[in-house]
Amino acid sequence: MKILLFCCKGFEMLEFAPFYDVAGWAKSEYGYDIELEICGYEREVSSAFWGTQIKVDKLINEIDVSDYDALAIPGGDHNYGFFEEAYDERFLELIRKFNDRKKTIASVCVGALPIGKSGALAGRKGTTYHLCDAYRQKKLAGFGVTVINEPVVIDDNIITSYCQQTAPQVAFELLDRLIGEEKTNVIKSGMGYI
Structure with a gap:
């Protein structure tokens, strides 16, 4: 199983790390069939706040969706240009291809x-950042999404969540879909979550 972890500039490290670590534990510690590749627009992507950079494995124009089983998207900070890349049509099209x-x-x-802007969540349930008068949830609703103010919302193949605190839960939910609950619980236990 292969995950594409897409990082737009200004991504949040706390939202990136659980995907990376959970997949790493599954593969390295337990030998499960999990691969993870980091993707972006440039060879190095700067995170929010302290400017930590990560190197990507693939650029967006090198991606063949058929090579992957899942797409993981950490959020980011608008002050660091997150939406400049997150709303780029190339990324929106990539989301559509995964959803299709x-x-x-x-x-x-x-x-x-x-995901909302791509149209993949139109007429479906989802959530996003819920604080500060829920202004981000209002934006998501503007894309035709039925916003549910819960920590994690799953609508068929799409998992959304409402803040950084939910990142490990989302990473484990993704892993569960790829390798099953029993193996995911082994990873959760090994990482101290259960």
Whole structure:
């Protein structure tokens, strides 16, 4: 099973790390069939706040959706240009391709907004950042999404969540869909979550 972890500039490290660590534990510690590749627009992507950079494995124009089983999208901070890349038509089209093939798409916080903008969540349930008068949830609703103010909302193949605190839960939910509950619980236990 292979996950594409897409990082737009200004991504949140706390939302990125659980996907990376959970997949890493599954593969390295337990030998499960999980691969993870990081993707972006440039070879290095800067995170929010302290400017930590990560190197990507693939650029967006190198991606063949058929090579992947799932797409993971950490949210980011608008002050660091997150939406400049998250709303880029190339990324929106990538989301549509994953959705058209019913592949799992998992997002944390405002990572749901490009899914909404792509049209993949139109007429479906989702959530996003819920604080500050729920202004991000109102934006998501503007894309035709039925917003549910809960920590994690799952509608068929799409997993959305409402803040950083939910990132591990989303990462485990994604893993569960790829390798099953029993193996996911082994990872949860090994990482101290159960």
